[in-house]
Amino acid sequence: MALSIRDIEHLAILLERSGLGGIEIEDAGQRLKITLHHVAFSGTSAHSPMNIATTSAGTVVKAEVAGIYVARHPWRENPFVQLGQAVTEGELVGLVKVGRIYTPIPSPATGSVVEILVETGTAIGFGTPIITIK
Amino acid sequence: MLGPASVQDLGRVGQYRFGVGTSGAMDDIALRAGNILLGNDENAAGVEIAFAPFKLRFNADAAFALTGADGGAELNGRLLPPWWRACAHAGDILVLKAMSRGARSYLTVAGGIDVPLVLGSRSTQLRGEFGGFHGRALQPGDILPCDRSESPDDAGELGAEPADIALRQRTLASGARRIRVIIAGEYDRYDEAARQLFWHTDWRVTPQSNRYGYRLEGPPVQPIVPIEKRSHGIVPGVIQIPPNGQPIIQLRDAQTSGGYPKFATVVEADLWRIGQAGLGSRLRFEPISHQEALAAQAEVSVYLERLRASVRLQGEL
C-alpha cells in the first residue's frame, strides 16, 4: 500500500462528501485510519440540491464540500457578497477552495445577506454554516 | 495591443525542417487549465484573446472556460470569476470587458474549437496563412465550429487556481516580472559590464511586441565586437540582441531560425509569464542552470497534475 499525502487528502474529501465519519484500511501489515472531526450531514448525497436549512432567522447557506472558504477571489478587489447586499437565487456568494480548484457556493434563495458566519481563509467542513440570507 | 484573437492549441511540433514554427498558445498553462476544467484533451484548440472588449455569442448550449488574464468576463451581464468554467445557452452573450492580471485570456469550449488539423495542429500559422480559423486572426462575424460530439450535459460551474497564484514568484521591489533564463551561445561574447547591464535592467515591453516576439527597451547591450552569424535554428524564448543593443524575445510565431547573437533563452516554465506580460510592463532576467530549469518545469507539471486530480475528483463526486 503506497498512499501519498494527496491520496489521503482525497480519501478524506470523499468521506466528507459521502457522509461517512471515517474509514480504516488494512493491507500487508499496514493500517490507515481516517476519522473525520466534522459531523457528517446525513441523508444528503453529493448530488442533492444546495445544503441549506431554513429557519425563522433566514436561510443558512452551508458548505457542500470541505475546503478553505474564499469570500473574495484572490484576483478581485471585492468580495462576492457583503453584509446587507441583495442576492438572487443562484448568485455566487463565495467559493470553497479544494486542492487546486474553487467550487462555487450559489445562493439558495433571493433576499439579502444578514449574516456572514465564517472568515475568508477559514477551513470549513461539509455542512459548516457560511452565510444567512433573509 | 499585443495582437488579435486567434485559434491556438499547444502548437505545431516536429515541422521545423520545413521552416514551420510551433505557433500555439502564448500561455500554454492557461490553455491546458481551461481544457482540464472542461475534461477536454489538453491540446484541444481554444481562442487566444489579446485585447478587450471582446464579445461573443453562443449559437448553441455549451460548457466553456475562461483562463489566463482576467478579462472581467460577463455572461449575459453576470460577472464571472477568473479561471472559471460555466455553461452557456444558445443566444447567451459573453463579453470580456478589460484585461487585468495578464495580457491574454483563453476561451476553451467542451470538445474544443473544431478547425481542421493542418500539419498536426489546429494552431493558427499567421505567417504561413494556414491552420486555425482559415489561417488568419479572428474577425467580427466569424462563426467558430465546436466539436459537440463529447460535450458533457451540464458540468456545472467550477474554478481553477490561477497559475500566477500557484506558481507565485517572489516579487521584485521595482515591480518588474522575474523571468528565468539559461545563457545562450553568444553570452561569452559580451564583457562583464554588458552582462551586468543586461541582468540589472528592468526591460520595458515596447509596442512592437506580439506573438512573433517581444521587442524590449533599455540601455543598449553591445558585444565586445560585432557578431554576424550564419542562420541557425531558434526556439520560442530565445533572446537575441540585434546591433541596436535592444533585446528581442522570439516567441510562438517567431521565425524558426535567425542569425542575431543570442544572449539567453527564457526557460520553458516561464514562457507563459512572457505571454501574460502586457505592453509597458517590465521584465527582469535571472540566469539559472539547466537543472534548475528542469526543476522549474517540474513545478509546472505538479501544478497541472494537482489541478487534473482536483477536477477529476470533483467530477467523480
Next chain:
Amino acid sequence: MSSAGPCISLLGTTAVLLEAPGAMDLPTQRRIWNLAALISGWPGVREAIPGVTNLMVTFISPPSAIGTFVDALRDAWDEAGETELVGREVEMAVTYGGELGFSLHDVAEHTGLSIDEVVARHAAPLYVVFALGSHPGYCYLGGMDPSLTVPRRRSPLQSVAGGSVSIGGSQTGVAASPGPSGWHTIGHTRWTFFDPSWPIPAALAPGDRVRFKIERVIR
C-alpha cells in the same frame, strides 16, 4: 580538416545547437546533413534540423543529463561522414530593384559595385539549398559571391513581401511569404515555395539547386 571542434550551446531546455567549425561551404554542409540523419534517430529527439553549417536538435522531453547529451553530440560530429544530396534544379525569374527590391541601391553602395554588377553576380551561381528555416518553405542558399556580403540590418523591418529576394551577411534567400526581415531586399520572384496541402509541404529540400533568371532590372 580544421582541428577546431564544433561549438555546442543550449537553447533553453528544449533544444541544443551545434555549430560546425570552418567555412560556410558544401563539404561542411554535407557533414551537417549526415549528422542530421543520424541524430534524428536518437531516442528522445524530436527533430534534427540543419541550418547553415549548423544543426539544431529539439527534444520530445529534455534530457536530464544535458552534459552527457552534449558529449554524445560532439562524438557524433567527430565521426560524421559527408552525405551528398543532389536534388532537383529549379529556375526562378527575378525582377531586381524597384519597389519590391528597394535595397538594391544600398547593397550596391555598400559593396562598391554597380547595380548591374550586383545583379549579375547575384544571378550567376547555381545555388544549393543548404537548409530550410525562418518561415514555412524558406530556403537558405549556399554559393553566394562573397563580394555581395552586406551586414544584416541594425534593427529588423516589420514586414517585407513574399517573394522578396534578399541578402543578409554572406547569405541570400527568398521570402516564401510576407513577414519581418533583418535582411536587404534586392528583388522579387513569384515562385511558390510552400503549400500545407502538398504531401511534403515545402517545394524545396536540402540539396536542391536554384538558379535566378534576371527577368528585369529596375534601376
